Amino acid sequence: MAFTFQINHDVNFDHNEKLLKKTEDNRTKLHHTTVEPVDLVDIIADHSAMNGFKAVSNKNKIESLADYSLGKNGKLVLDFGDHQVGRFSINIDSVGSPMDSPLFLHLTFAETPAEIGIDANSYEGWLSSAWISEEFIHLDVLPTRLELPRRYAFRYVEIEVKDSSPKWLASFSKPIVTTESAVSLQDVPKVEIKDPELKKIDEISIKTLHDCMQEVFEDGPKRDRRLWLGDLRLQALANYKTFNNQKLVKRCLYLFGSMPTTDGKISANIFTNSNPIPDDTFMYDYSLFFISVLKDYFDNFRDTEVLNDLYPVAKKEMDLALEEVDSQGKLQPNEKWPVFVDWSNNFDKQTAGQAILIYVLKQFVELAKVQANEDAAKYQRLIEKYSNFAQKQLFDKTKGFFVSGSKQEINIASQVWMVLAHVLTDEQNKQLMTNGIKRFFPVTGIATPYMYHHIAEALFESDHQKEGIQLIKNYWGKMIQLGADTFWEAFKPEDLHFSPYGSPIINSYCHAWSCTPTYLIRKYLINE
C-alpha cells in the first residue's frame, strides 16, 4: 500500500528481545521452483489494453532463443507465462569476432506489458523511481551465466543490448527464474467452486497471496516488499482459508508486538530486509488491526503462548486508541495518527474510524474473555457507549445513512465499516446496504482492492450475497479480463490508465490486499 509520507524522527521504539527472538524462531524456509519462459513476445501499444499496452506472441520460437542474437539497441521480451517472484539467471555468449568491448545490457522486469511499453525515463511520479524493476549491467567476459542477486516480481523480461560492438552480437540461452515463496500452491485444499468465473478469481487470489508470502507477508513482491499491518490482516484471513500457514502469521505478529514505540503505539509497517525496523509511519486503524490479527490468529490456532505474549501489547494499543475518543464516546481523529480506511483523501473518515474502533473493541473483548476476564466487562461497556453514540449521533434515520464529520458527509466507507462492526441490528444492516447499493453503485472513485474488499464483505455480512458476488466479478473479474495473472494494488474499473503514483510503471500488480476474494468465496459461498 502507499500513503502520504509521514516523517517522525522523534519517535523511539522498544525492542522486546524475548519477543524478537520468537520472530527468529518462527522463520519459514522458502520454497523454490525453477520456471522457464514459454514464449517470445512483442509489447504493443493498444489503447483498449490495461495501461495502454499488450503482449503479443511473435514469430520467434522460445526454443530457438540462442539464435536471435542481438547487437546495439537490439531487444527481445521473454514471457514466463505467469507471474513469478524470484531470481533471474541466463546464459550469455558472444557471436562473431572475439569480444572487443564489454557488453552493456539493460534488463526490465515487468509484471504487466505497460512496464516495458512505457519508457522508464519518462517516470516523474512521487514514489521513488528506484522501485522501477530494471538493471543496467556491464559484462567484461563472455560466455557467462548472469545470475542477478536481487529478487524480482515479473512475468515479462525485456533484454536490451545497449551496446556490444560492431564486431560481435550477444546471444542468450537458458533463462530461468528460481521462484521463492513461503508456501506451495499444492498446500491449498481443493474446494468445489461451480461458477467458473469465481473459480478463476479464487485461483488468482491464491496465486497473489502465494507470491506475497515470503519471509513475511509482504504487501507486494515488486513494491514495497514489506510487512504492512492492514495488508497482513487480510492476508492472514485468506491464508487461514488456503495455505493455513501458522508460522508466518505468528512471526509477523511477534514482529509488530516486539517493537511498538516506547509509548506503546504500533507502526503501520515493518521493514524486514535486514534487521527488522519499524517504520515511523502510524495509522490509527492499522495500529488497531494488530488486535484483529491476534484475534483471528487465536480463533484459528488457539495458540495460548502467543496470546499470553501479545495480549499485554494488544491491551496497551487499545488503551492508546481509546485516548482519541471524547467523553461522549466520539472518535476525534488526530492528524498525527490518521485513520487510513482507503488511499483516497476525498472523503471524511471520522465515522469509518469510529466503526473500526468498535469492530476491533469487539474482537479485543473476546480475547479479554480468554485472557483476563476482569478486562472484558470494562471494554464491553465502551463498546456499548461508542455504539450508542454511533446509533444516536452518527446515524441519520431520515436519510438512512451514517454521516461523517462536521459536514455530515455521507460516504460508502462509513456505511461499510458500520456494517462490519455490527453496530446496527442485522435487519438495519441489510437496509443500510440496500440504501448503499442504490446510492453508491456502481462504485466510483475508489482505487483500492482494500476498500473494495470491505464493501464486498459488508454485502455478505448484511445478507446481500448476490450483490457481493457481482461486486467480486465486476472488480476482480474485470482485472482478469484485462489480463491479470495476479491481482493488483490499485484498480479503478472506470479508468484503465489510473495510477496513484503518476505512472503505472511504479504500480504493484501482485498486491496482498487484493487477495481476499478467496477468503470471501470460501467463507461465505462454500460449505466446507
Place this chain on the structure above:
Amino acid sequence: MAFTFQINHDVNFDHNEKLLKKTEDNRTKLHHTTVEPVDLVDIIADHSAMNGFKAVSNKNKIESLADYSLGKNGKLVLDFGDHQVGRFSINIDSVGSPMDSPLFLHLTFAETPAEIGIDANSYEGWLSSAWISEEFIHLDVLPTRLELPRRYAFRYVEIEVKDSSPKWLASFSKPIVTTESAVSLQDVPKVEIKDPELKKIDEISIKTLHDCMQEVFEDGPKRDRRLWLGDLRLQALANYKTFNNQKLVKRCLYLFGSMPTTDGKISANIFTNSNPIPDDTFMYDYSLFFISVLKDYFDNFRDTEVLNDLYPVAKKEMDLALEEVDSQGKLQPNEKWPVFVDWSNNFDKQTAGQAILIYVLKQFVELAKVQANEDAAKYQRLIEKYSNFAQKQLFDKTKGFFVSGSKQEINIASQVWMVLAHVLTDEQNKQLMTNGIKRFFPVTGIATPYMYHHIAEALFESDHQKEGIQLIKNYWGKMIQLGADTFWEAFKPEDLHFSPYGSPIINSYCHAWSCTPTYLIRKYLINE
C-alpha cells in the same frame, strides 16, 4: 589503440600448448595498494580546458564526506588525486526515516573531468558505448559496503543518487580504490634528470606504464585493456629502462608466439580477459613487431630458452611478410594486411611500411646470427636489396625526401621510419630530418603519441637531440600543462577537443603507447 574494424571469420588459429603453458608459468602476481580520495571537487565547463572541463576543489571537506548526504539527483565528485587503476569500494548508509525504497545510484569513473562533464547519453561515437565507465546500481539494504567487482581506470568518481525516497538520504564514507599493477613504482631506478620539465615528463611516463602493466601489457587500463603488439613493443622498451620486469614481457611474447594463424600470421592483439583469444585483426607492421619485441627482449635478458622457442615463429612471420615484397624489392601493401604506421589514413603508408620491414629485417638478422647463422646471410641480402630499392627508387634527391605511393607523396612518416631503419648514412639521416623539421614542424594532423614517439626517436637517432627534447616538451609537456596525470591515447596539440571516436568520453587517458618519453630520456639523455 584503435583502428578501422576488421572482421575475418574465416581465419583459424594454432594453439601451441607447450608455449601456452609458458604463458601460464610466467603469470605475474599483481601488486595492490589502498588509496583514499584527497578532495571533493566540482566539474566546471571551461572552454580553455582539455575537452572543455576542469575540476575545481569545492568548499566541502573530504574528511566530512559522510555529512554530505544526497537525495534524489544529488551528486558529489571524489578526487583521488592521481590516476588510479583498481577496484572501488565505499560505505553507504541511509539517513533519516527507515529506508522505504531501494537506493538507485549512478557512478561515473573518469580519468579526466570531461568524462563527468559530458553527458554519457550524448555519446554517438563509433566505438562501443559499453566502454563508458559508469555503473547503475540498485541497493535494497543499507548500510552496506559497496564493492564493485569490475576494475576501473580513473582519478575522479562521480556519485549520483538517481533516487532514494522523500523520507531518507544516502550517506557515503570510506571510499577507497584498491589499486592493481604488475609492478611497483619503487622498483624504478632513480636517475638524475636536471631539467624539471623532463623530470616530470619522465615521472608521468613511468606512471602511465605502471598503470598499463597488468596481467599483460595493456594498451589502456580504461580501454581496450588488451595486449596490442604495437603498444607492447614500446611498453617493453620503456619497461627495460624502468621496472625492468622480465616475466611480463616473456608472458606476452609467448601469448603472441603460441597462437599465430594456421598460416603463421600473428594477430595485432590478443584478448586476455579469460582464456587468451587472438583477435581477427591483422596489421603488417604489428605482425612484424613480434620480431622486434623478441629482439629487444633478447638484448636485455639473453634468454636463450625464449629465443629457442620463438625464433621459428619469428622466422615464419618474417617469411610471410616477405611475400608482400615484389621482385624489385618494393613492398606492395595488401589491404587485407594493412600497414598501420598511425591512425591517420590521410597519408600514403607504402614507404613507411618498406622502412619498417627493413627496420625489422635488421633485428631479425641479429637474432639469426645467434640462433641460425645459415639464415643470417640470406636475410642480410634482402636488407641490402630492399634498402637499395629505397635509396634508388623511393628517395627523391632533388627534394631531399622519401616519396610514397603512386602519387610520390612526401609525408613525415616515410622520413621518420627510413631514419629509424637507418637506410641512409648517418649524415644523410641528419640532413633528412633537418629537411623534415623545416617542412613538417610544428607537426599537425598527427593525433597519436605512437607516431610522435617515432618522430622524436628519429630526431634522436639523427643527431637532432635539441629538437627531440623540444618535441617531447611540446607534445607530452603540453599534456601535463593541460592536467594529465598519465599520458593519453590521442592528443592533437592544435585541437584540444579532438577525439578519434567522436567524443572524448570514450578516449583512454592512460595509454601505453604514450609512455615512451622515459625510454627516450633514459636512452638518449641520461648517462647511466
